[in-house]
Amino acid sequence: MRRRTGSTPGGQGRFAGYDVLTQLSTWDDITAGVVLRRLGPPQPLRFFSPAEQATATALLDHLLGQWDEPRVPLLAMIDRRLVEGSTDGWHYADMPTDAQAWRSTLSFLDADAVARHGRRFAELAREQQAAVIQGVQDRSTDGEAWHGLPAKHVWSLWTRYACTAFYAHPWSWNEIGFGGPAYPRGYKNAGLDKREPWERPERRSYDPIPEVRQTMQQRRERLEGGR
Secondary structure, eight states: OOOSSOOOTTOOOTTTTOOGGGGGGGBOHHHHHHHHHTTSOOOOOSSSOHHHHHHHHHHHHHHHTOOSSSOOOHHHHHHHHHHHTOOOSOOOTTSOOHHHHHHHHHHHHHHHHHHHHSSOGGGSOHHHHHHHHHHHHHHHHHTOEETTEEHHHHHHHHHHHHHHHHTTSHHHHHHHTOOOOOTBTOOSOOSTTOOOTTOOOOSSOOOOHHHHHHHHHHHHHHHHHTO
16 A cells, blocks of 8 residues: 655655645645645556666666655656656757657667666666666766767756656655645745744755765766776
8 A cells, every 4th residue: 555645765854744745634625636646556657668667667766766665656657747748848959759758768778788788777786777877977968969869958858857756746845845735825934944834944954965976976986996
């Protein structure tokens, strides 16, 4: 049975005890329905093939660091968007449409994995997967192409869809202390360091960016050392 409330696996507990669903009774029925559907069992996938599902799941786990259950069901949320054509309303002129771009880039990840290790991307060890993904990000930073597509636009596609899905989920709202749609009640204490009565203060207020950069640098050095 799927948990109705909680935090994401990677949550740092910065808003201890906060649960956005305690405000459910203040939302109108339509708003509450939209939010609660995101907590229900994921619908069967209709866009991604079984092989694409395996590759995409591994990719999304790396992008959001979701190594443990319960995971935010990113793949199901992205699959639904692509089936329904609910894109951002645009795509880069030098990229295919989002649906085709997802199919193509997942196949390219598999191709890189086979070329390097003789196995599909989902079959690789986590560190090997990370190295394949890092290769795309490195090309993105350097403004290079990857399998004939601009790597920076491929990276944008993946992270844009992944982050949109992740931060549309109530577990992520708990992680960042977000009060949800708050409709029709709204917010009255807008402003820096101002909180509504139902919101919680940060238990640990710190800037994670230096720590993340250090971790990424260490990871890059390990990957480069293993080549």
